[in-house]
Structures are given as structure tokens and as C-alpha cells.
Amino acid sequence: MTPALTAEKLNKYFHEPEEFRVLQDISFTINKGEFVPIIGKSGCGKSTLLYLLSTLDTDYSGTITINGERVTGLSQNELALFRNQHIGFVFQFHFLLPEFTALENVMLPALKLGRWSKAETEERALAQLQQLEMAPFARQLSSKLSGGQQQRIAIARALINEPMIIMADEPTGNLDSGNTRLVFDIFNQLAHEKGIAVLAVTHDLDFAKQADRVIEMKDGHIVSPGA
Amino acid sequence: MSVNLLIARRHLMASKKQTLVAMLGVTFGIAMFILMISFMIGVNQFMERTMLSFTPDIHLYNDISTNYSHSIAGEYFKGQPVTVSVAHPKPRQVRLDLKNAAALLSRLRRDPLVAEISPVVTTLVFYNYGPVQINGSISGVNIDDESRMFDLKDKMVTGLPEALLTADKGILMGSGLAQKLNVQLGDLVSLAAPNGMLMRFRVVGIFRIGISAIDNVRSYVSLANGQQLLGKDKSYITDISIKLHDHARAAVAAKTLHNQFGYKADDWETANASVKTSNLVRDTLTYVVSVTLLIVAGFGIYNIMNMTINNKMKDIAILKAQGFAGRDIMQIFLSQAIFIGILGALSGMLLGFILAYALSSVPFPPNEYVALKYFPVAFEPAHYFFGLLFGSLTPLAAGLMPSLKAAKIDPVMILRG
Ligand SMILES: Nc1ncnc2c1ncn2[C@@H]1O[C@H](COP(=O)(O)OP(=O)(O)OP(=O)(O)O)[C@@H](O)[C@H]1O
Ligand SMILES: [Mg+2]
Numbered sequence: 001m002t003p004a005l006t007a008e009k010l011n012k013y014f015h016e017p018e019e020f021r022v023l024q025d026i027s028f029t030i031n032k033g034e035f036v037p038i039i040g041k042s043g044c045g046k047s048t049l050l051y052l053l054s055t056l057d058t059d060y061s062g063t064i065t066i067n068g069e070r071v072t073g074l075s076q077n078e079l080a081l082f083r084n085q086h087i088g089f090v091f092q093f094h095f096l097l098p099e100f101t102a103l104e105n106v107m108l109p110a111l112k113l114g115r116w117s118k119a120e121t122e123e124r125a126l127a128q129l130q131q132l133e134m135a136p137f138a139r140q141l142s143s144k145l146s147g148g149q150q151q152r153i154a155i156a157r158a159l160i161n162e163p164m165i166i167m168a169d170e171p172t173g174n175l176d177s178g179n180t181r182l183v184f185d186i187f188n189q190l191a192h193e194k195g196i197a198v199l200a201v202t203h204d205l206d207f208a209k210q211a212d213r214v215i216e217m218k219d220g221h222i223v224s225p226g227a
Numbered sequence: 228m229s230v231n232l233l234i235a236r237r238h239l240m241a242s243k244k245q246t247l248v249a250m251l252g253v254t255f256g257i258a259m260f261i262l263m264i265s266f267m268i269g270v271n272q273f274m275e276r277t278m279l280s281f282t283p284d285i286h287l288y289n290d291i292s293t294n295y296s297h298s299i300a301g302e303y304f305k306g307q308p309v310t311v312s313v314a315h316p317k318p319r320q321v322r323l324d325l326k327n328a329a330a331l332l333s334r335l336r337r338d339p340l341v342a343e344i345s346p347v348v349t350t351l352v353f354y355n356y357g358p359v360q361i362n363g364s365i366s367g368v369n370i371d372d373e374s375r376m377f378d379l380k381d382k383m384v385t386g387l388p389e390a391l392l393t394a395d396k397g398i399l400m401g402s403g404l405a406q407k408l409n410v411q412l413g414d415l416v417s418l419a420a421p422n423g424m425l426m427r428f429r430v431v432g433i434f435r436i437g438i439s440a441i442d443n444v445r446s447y448v449s450l451a452n453g454q455q456l457l458g459k460d461k462s463y464i465t466d467i468s469i470k471l472h473d474h475a476r477a478a479v480a481a482k483t484l485h486n487q488f489g490y491k492a493d494d495w496e497t498a499n500a501s502v503k504t505s506n507l508v509r510d511t512l513t514y515v516v517s518v519t520l521l522i523v524a525g526f527g528i529y530n531i532m533n534m535t536i537n538n539k540m541k542d543i544a545i546l547k548a549q550g551f552a553g554r555d556i557m558q559i560f561l562s563q564a565i566f567i568g569i570l571g572a573l574s575g576m577l578l579g580f581i582l583a584y585a586l587s588s589v590p591f592p593p594n595e596y597v598a599l600k601y602f603p604v605a606f607e608p609a610h611y612f613f614g615l616l617f618g619s620l621t622p623l624a625a626g627l628m629p630s631l632k633a634a635k636i637d638p639v640m641i642l643r644g
Contacts, residue, residue, distance in 0.1 A: 047643065051639045051642070054548070056547070056548060056638050056639050056642070057639045076552065076553060077552045077553070077554070080547065080550050080551060080552035080553075080555075081550060081552070082550075083548065083549065083550040084549060084550020084551075085550070089545075089548050089549065091545075091642065093644075095541055095542075095544075095545040095642075096545075097234075097237075097542050097545070097546075098241075098542075099237045099238065099240075099241040100237060108230060108234075108546075108549070109550060111230040111233070112230045112549070112550055112551060112555070113550070157549075169642075
């Protein structure tokens with residue numbers, strides 16, 4: 001098993017409103033093809049950890065290695081490129097760009113990457129939407145879609161550049177149980193069939209239980225690093 | 228097209244009204260700039276043209292400086308330890324003419340810089356027509372020389388300049404003066420010179436320069452008649468008007484002439500210093516107003532850009548999370564500002580041209596001081612070029628700060644909510 005992501009002794013402090021150590025010596029590894037939910041009480045530092053791992057927040061100590069490349073210490077521009085190539089994001093509030101159609105939203109990260117021609121990109125984006133059963137909505141403005149539909153578009157967008165790792169912060173927080181089930185099925189499938197590592201913060205313990213292993217956090221520590 | 232431009236275009240299209248408002252700010256700023264500067268430069272050019280059309284490149288004359296430094300008493304007591312003080316000294320008899328004018332003229336004719344010369348006798352006179360008595364001046368000229376230099380033919384209201392040659396004691400009169408005296412072609416006026424000499428002249432032409440300071444006081448007679456009126460001989464010349472091949476060299480040439488002959492030599496720039504000053508005032512005014520308009524437009528764009536960016540915080544955060552770097556975000560928003568600027572500047576140029584063109588066909592209110600049919604408007608490509616330049620630069624400057632702010636947005640802060 002090859003590690004997709006390794007965190008070593010991550011520590012993070014907030015200085016406002018008072019000195020506060022949110023993350024304390026967090027170390028763990030996620031392998032390729034693993035779907036790992038992160039659970040824990042509200043305020044224990046799950047989101048904070050995810051922002052660190054996703055390279056958006058660089059104000060921490062410790063080391064993060066993704067796909068064999070040490071990302072700690074890279075410049076902002078290098079990190080932007082790295083995210084574009086290797087990390088897919090899914091958020092609780094889907095955050096699609098409202099002026100663009102569903103298809104265009106999926107295409108944007110790939111157009112930014114520039115690895116494929118525009119026609120190819122469109123083809124790939126359509127295929128991605130097809131897999132998530134969203135092809136019929138491809139030409140609709142993203143703001144005109146339901147929450148579950150938007151979340152599936154967001155997942156398609158996260159997948160378009162063939163990242164090694166997907167990070168999701170409460171991706172089902174806004175969805176009903178039907179859509180929640182769908183999203184988790186997709187994640188499981190991505191991990192097991194495509195060998196992508198999926199790291200998802202969730203409050204949904206039912207789903208967490210079905211996963212390969214669970215990372216449980218408490219007050220900035222990892223209490224169960226999983227089997 | 229790059230993704231960044233694609234996003235920028237979509238943002239602009241999504242808020243068409245806002246884009247239009249921002250653009251119109253620039254449009255009006257540039258249109259006003261073009262209109263104002265076209266009009267002001269038009270006025271400047273008109274002023275310069277009228278002034279220069281009646282100012283020789285160099286005006287050579289004897290500047291009477293009453294010199295009191297010499298006194299007979301001073302001469303007499305020279306060397307002795309006494310202080311001589313003379314109350315109310317009187318100047319010696321001064322000559323108003325250019326001594327040995329003939330030699331001077333032939334020198335000037337041989338000068339390679341000189342294109343035309345016109346010798347003149349000027350004097351103050353009283354014009355008498357019936358009971359009406361008006362003071363003014365006359366210039367005795369070789370009408371051919373003078374006409375060639377100042378293009379008098381174009382300035383005649385009635386009659387021809389050559390009439391001076393054929394008529395016995397003919398006079399060409401300024402239009403304002405003719406009106407005041409109520410004389411017409413063929414009427415006789417009598418002129419009284421300062422020395423008391425009286426002569427009668429027949430009006431053979433009326434001219435109009437467009438400068439009331441001349442049209443209301445000046446008349447032309449032949450050189451011989453002028454000399455006769457003053458009771459002087461054929462060699463008596465008071466002024467020489469000189470036209471150069473290259474009028475830009477007037478200042479230098481005037482200095483040389485002054486040093487050579489000792490007479491006062493005014494070049495056209497010195498003589499028209501007041502025109503230059505009022506040109507400067509108009510130019511300054513134009514730039515102040517235009518810059519103000521552009522700054523207002525700039526603030527408008529700044530506001531709109533700030534608003535857009537505040538509305539798009541989430542989009543910016545999501546773009547950054549997906550791998551768009553700070554400079555990409557900057558490009559996305561700055562290109563919107565540039566687009567607004569270029570489109571605004573282009574439409575401003577067009578509107579400015581239309582307004583300027585419209586103004587140039589508005590009849591100028593008729594009056595006796597200026598000879599203008601329509602509002603004077605200059606159409607110069609340079610103005611349009613500057614309009615385009617400033618119109619594009621203003622939004623760029625206005626958009627810079629908001630775009631930088633957008634580039635620096637911390638996505639974590641936004642994504643946390
Ligand atoms: N910018 C900040 N400045 C100071 N403290 C912060 C900041 N952001 C988060 N915190 C604190 O850090 C702790 C962890 O926050 P975090 O958002 O990671 O929790 P979480 O586990 O994601 O909670 P939830 O399940 O509610 O999303 C909380 O106590 C929070 O108050
Ligand atoms: Mg959270």
C-alpha cells in the first residue's frame with residue numbers, strides 16, 4: 001500500500017482572541033484507495049486539520065507529504081499549482097460559480113491546468129457528469145440546481161483533474177439522507193475502484209461506520225487513528 | 228482565451244448594468260476631455276491665427292527712450308566737486324524714425340533668413356468727418372509689400388488694396404473705424420497729424436482683421452502720403468515689418484537685428500505674450516476639468532470593483548482552493564477593469580468626436596470683435612490618442628487596489644464562513 005498523504009506532528013495555534021493550540025501533534029497516514037472519514041465533536045479541530053492538509057492554510061508546524069511530495073514550505077504559487085494537479089475539494093456549501101453552467105464549473109479547474117484541449121476537456125467533464133448521473137443538467141446554470149445536484153457537480157469538478165486525493169468538509173451536511181447515501185457511495189466507489197484516497201469530515205456516524213477506518217478527533221488530538 | 232479571461236468576461240456579462248455604469252463614467256470623462264480640449268485648442272488656434280495674421284515675425288522700430296542722463300549743466304561742471312541737480316529736465320529733440328532706412332532695407336533684403344519686408348511710416352492722427360473727430364493711427368505703406376505680408380486681400384470688406392496705388396490720396400480704413408465715422412467707399416475724410424498738418428483722403432477700401440484693437444483705429448495710406456502728412460522726406464521710415472522663411476527663428480533673429488542696428492526688434496512671440504498666457508490658462512483649465520472628470524470616473528470604477536469583489540469572496544476562495552494563484556485572481560479582476568477602460572475610452576472618443584463635430588457647426592454669435600462664423604474646434608489625432616490612453620489608464624489604476632485585495636483574500640477565512 002502506497003501512502004497518499006502523510007501528516008507528521010502537526011501543530012497549529014490560534015493567537016486570537018487568545019493563545020489556543022487547536023491541533024496537537026497530529027500524525028497519521030492515508031493510503032491510496034482508502035476512504036477515511038474524520039469524526040469528532042464540533043470545535044475539535046476537524047476543519048482546521050483539513051485546511052492544513054489541503055495546503056490552503058500554511059501557518060502550522062510539522063510536515064505534510066502528499067503523493068510523496070513534501071508540500072510544507074512550498075510557495076503560495078507552487079501550492080496553487082499543486083492543488084490544481086493533485087487535490088480535489090468538496091465543501092459543505094458546494095460553492096459552484098453561479099455565472100457558469102454545471103458543465104463549465106466542472107471544466108474550469110481542467111482549463112486552468114491546461115493539460116487537455118478545450119474540446120477534450122469538455123468531453124471529459126461530460127463523462128464525469130455522466131458517471132454521477134448529472135449529464136442532463138450539464139448546460140444549466142449551476143445556481144438553478146438543487147443542493148444534491150450541486151454537490152454532485154462539485155464532486156465531478158473535484159475529480160476532473162484526476163487528483164490522487166479528495167478532501168471533503170462535511171460534504172453531506174446540507175443533504176437529505178438519500179443524497180447523503182449517494183455521495184458516500186460515490187466516495188466509496190472512487191476509493192475502491194479508482195484508487196483515490198478520500199478524506200471526508202462528517203457528522204454522520206452511520207456512514208462513518210461503513211468506512212475502512214475512521215479518524216476520530218477530540219480537542220485537537222487524534223483519539224482513534226483507525227485500524 | 229485563457230481561463231482567467233473567460234471568468235472575467237463571464238463576470239462582466241453577468242452584471243451588465245454595473246459594467247455599463249462603470250463604462251459610462253469613463254465614456255463621459257473622455258468625451259468631455261475630447262470636447263473641451265478640441266474647443267480650447269480651437270480657440271487657441273483661432274486666437275493665434277488672428278493675432279499672428281497681423282503680427283510680423285519681427286517688428287523693427289525706434290523705441291523712443293527719453294534719456295535724461297546727459298545734461299548741459301552736468302557737462303559744464305564736469306570734474307568739479309559739485310552736485311548738479313536739475314528740476315524738471317526736458318529731453319533733447321528725439322527722432323522717431325529709423326536713421327538711414329534705405330541702407331537698412333537693402334541689408335535686410337539681402338539677408339537669407341528674410342522672406343518679406345515692408346517699410347512703414349506710422350503716426351497718430353485725428354480723423355475728421357464732418358463734426359466727428361476720432362483719434363487713431365495711420366500706416367503709410369508700400370501696399371504691395373504690406374498686402375503680401377499680411378494677406379490684406381482676404382481681409383477687405385469692400386474695395387481692393389491695390390486701389391491705394393491708383394487713387395490719388397486714397398485710404399484703406401479699418402471696419403470699426405469706418406463704422407464710427409460713418410464713412411463709406413468714396414467718402415472723403417480729413418486727417419490731422421500731430422504736427423498740425425491737415426490732409427484729405429478718399430476712402431478706397433475697408434478692411435477687417437478681426438482684432439478690434441486694429442480695426443477700430445488703423446488705416447492705410449501710401450508711404451508717400453504718410454511721409455507727406457508728417458512733412459518728411461522720402462527716406463523717412465518709422466517701422467519695418469519683417470517676415471522670415473522660418474518663423475520659429477524669430478526670437479534669435481530679432482536679437483541679432485537689435486544688436487546689429489541698435490533699434491528695438493520685437494519678435495512675434497514677445498509681441499503676443501498675452502495670447503500665449505491666455506492659451507496657457509485655457510490649457511490648464513481643460514486639463515483640470517478633464518482630470519477631475521476622470522478621477523470621478525476612477526472612483527466610480529473603484530467602488531464598483533470593490534463591490535464586485537466583496538460579492539465574489541466565495542468564488543475567489545473556491546477558485547484559490549482549486550489551484551488558481553493570487554496572480555490569476557488579480558488577472559481576472561484587473562482585466563475587467565481594463566475592458567471597462569478600453570471600451571469606455573473608445574466610446575468616449577466617439578462621443579467626444581460627435582460632440583466636437585456638432586459644436587463646430589454651431590454658428591458663433593455674431594459680434595464686432597471676432598470674425599468667426601462657427602465655434603472654433605480643432606480635430607487633432609493626438610487628443611484622441613491621449614483620450615484613449617488616459618481612459619484606459621484610469622480604470623487600470625482604479626482597479627489595481629481592489630484586484631490586489633482580491634488576490635490577497637485568504638480562502639480559509641472565507642470557506643470557514
Ligand atoms: N480563525 C480562528 N481564530 C481563532 N479560533 C478559531 C478560528 N477558527 C477556528 N477556531 C477555533 O478552533 C477550534 C476548531 O475549529 P474547527 O472549525 O476546526 O472545528 P470543527 O471540528 O471543524 O467544528 P465543526 O464540527 O463545528 O465544523 C474551535 O474551537 C474554533 O472556535
Ligand atoms: Mg468544521
